[in-house]
Amino acid sequence: MTGSRRGRPGYDQESLLLVAVKLFNERGYDGTSMEDLSRKLGITKSAIYHHVRSKEELLRLAVDRALDGLFAVADEVQAGDGRAIDRLERLVRGSVGVLVDRLPFVTLLLRVRGNTKVERSALARRREFDRIVTDLVTEAAAEGDVRPDVDPAVTSRLLFGLVNSLIEWYRPRGGQPDTALADAVCAVAFDGLRRR
Amino acid sequence: MTGSRRGRPGYDQESLLLVAVKLFNERGYDGTSMEDLSRKLGITKSAIYHHVRSKEELLRLAVDRALDGLFAVADEVQAGDGRAIDRLERLVRGSVGVLVDRLPFVTLLLRVRGNTKVERSALARRREFDRIVTDLVTEAAAEGDVRPDVDPAVTSRLLFGLVNSLIEWYRPRGGQPDTALADAVCAVAFDGLRRR
Structure with a gap:
């Protein structure tokens, strides 16, 4: 409008x-x-x-930019098939891509605390996204692809804690392909940093 | 005083x-x-x-509580021996322990942005801590214990990004042993969430 x-x-x-x-x-x-x-x-x-x-409309436009990106990835992943662990990896990879492409918007989203209607609605959508992640981890665990000694809820929090922590230090450099970052996140999260 | x-x-x-x-x-x-x-x-x-x-003295007392805890762990780890990857794991485990024990202080530390003398000094100590982590990752890589496809600087940022992200969701529960959390963080960070 x-x-x-x-x-x-x-x-x-x-x-x-x-x-x-x-x-x-x-x-x-x-x-x-x-x-x-x-x-x-x-x-x-x-x-x-x-x-x-209003100021709140600016906030809504900004957090929607982040959330719409994340949900586009989630929708694509959920529509796909294959093992849950592979879909989970696609979700992580896609989320890192959104974070890199829309860094200021994702940064703002992750700092939202819920004092206004727009913020509460953003938090509700974040929780919905977290549920999608937890469901995928649970499915992957049921398929025997996730280590059994860590609780799926804790695992999903650690996984997206890792992804979200990128906002604290990642700064885009021109010409730098962002797949290297997504590769590093997936390497550490799925296979660990220990050489085997 | x-x-x-x-x-x-x-x-x-x-x-x-x-x-x-x-x-x-x-x-x-x-x-x-x-x-x-x-x-x-x-x-x-x-x-x-x-x-x-002053207000700034409150800030100094608070961030020092967090930093002194983290540096006590780092000093202990640096004085120890053994392979760098094992010392790195002890550093991660100890840092999760400090975060759990001193959650409000670590939370405040991680949000410090550097507008005052106390904040700039806290940021300098954080960078010193980060250097200790990066040095340990580099040493572990030289010993062949860290996967070679991820840059040591990126690895250390991901590792402590994961640890620091705990402030976003971890809330202590009485009687809950905090070793379960440190175990989960080390399991994911060092060996990955994929079952093998």
């Missing part, structure tokens, strides 16, 4: 969103006011409201 | 610190004022200053 509105030349909704997400990640969503954003952008608050209705 | 000072009955420096760290973790260090802390504690700001000189 607001996507086609035009404000001051130099910003469209997309470029405004990128600046807002960067600021939210630096100062926290709660700690960032529309006033702060207006100063950062060098445009008036009313110019911002040409593009988005 | 301030440890022996006594303020209003009901709080000593230790119990005040615990409340402060909980509040910092909920609202962010920057987002928490001494006024907020005073309201939360139900004592005046001047009563707080009987125990600590």
